[in-house]
Amino acid sequence: PRKRGPKELTGMVDLTRDSTGKTRARLLDLVPGRSGKAYATWLSARGDAFREQVKVAALDPFAGYKTAIDDKLQDATAVLDAFHVVKLGTVAVDEVRRRVQQDTLGHRGRKGDPLYGIQTILRAGAENLTDKQWARLTAAIEANPAHDEVFVAWQCAQQLRSAYHQKDLAEGRQIAEKVVESFHTCP
Template sequence: MDEHVWKHTRKPGQPSNLVTILVDLTPLVDGRGPARLLDIRPGRSADVLRTWLQERDPGFREQVQVVTMDGFTGYASAVDQVLPGATKVMDPFHVVHLAADKLTGCRQRLQRETTGRRGRKDDPLYKHRRTLLTRTDYLTERQKQRLDMLWATDDDYVALEVTWMFYQDVIQAYGHPKKSEGKKLMDRIINTLRKGLPKGLEELAQLGRTLWRRREDVLAYFDIGASNGPVEAINGRLEHLRGIALGFRNLNHYILRSLIHSGQIHNRINAL
């Protein structure tokens, strides 16, 4: 499951613009075909997901073994209440994205503290913002030199360097060829952040609290291997559908078109 913005307006954060999409990964797991869109429900909350699950018959709920999701606590609590026997998996993409957000937040905070303003094109922190988010394996020699110069330039950037190192460690854990070793690395990261951090690492402390709270869901990925990748793929297909239609105003119409487009219903329609 994942959130989806079905209508872009001047106020994209409005609840009326968000929906919850639910995707069946079973065809992909069984090798019968791609994942399929099951349903779309207005809103993004624990109540939305809880209501949808409670509307399914008991046989359906008993067959759900794994639920992949992002870091939204509402989805996790709804699954715990209605599907206590299912295993929750926090998607790797969202864990890495969460760490990247904390890294960006730390960079922006230090930018304000050291200059008293937002970043400009010649400011070191702003100029290297994309390099900071690049995986170390993909850094060029020039980019590595830039980072080395950044760390050696000013002691005010120590907090950013430490946050950057943990961000890279998270990426390395997911990228390890052996999932058992990757799980050990991720568990070590979570426990290290849990033990306490010096003052000045506020963003990293926030990341540690989130990972500790969802540690079972984060570590479950290394045992099961399921992710929200197929869900993100369908999310992208829906974005494309909205684009070629030049937008939608009626949510019911949008849901119907989405199910035809990504719910594998078009094959049955064409068969008629």
């Protein structure tokens, strides 16, 4: 399910892979509302044959959708969609940056503060950074040893992001498993 625009629509999208392994997103339906009830009603209306074919249901981190999947798609595995997983990783980097900013300078970020100046760079994919952005990132991290925490968080988010950019699904899975296995050791 996806929220679309200010009218609170929930979109149902088929993300089934084709015979070559490529995902071909296909909009199945848009329903008014953003609730587990709206999603459950939509699933019920599809019938048993449709619901039995669903093996994996990707969703955003909204408990209502998870409840609807548990209720209507008992045999399906519920997973967070890639967009929201990467977004959660990016939010974690932002939280680390803010905390380190507060701990080192005693205030929220301001213009001229090293970590404040790289907040948009930290939200970008490493493969998209220009040489100038890399230099700014490096300078901000090297400005204070405490900034290493921000860099470690950013590297973790980049690894997480890279799992979804792999052409080979097995390679992406290996990266994702490595990231998950590292959680218990992460400061």
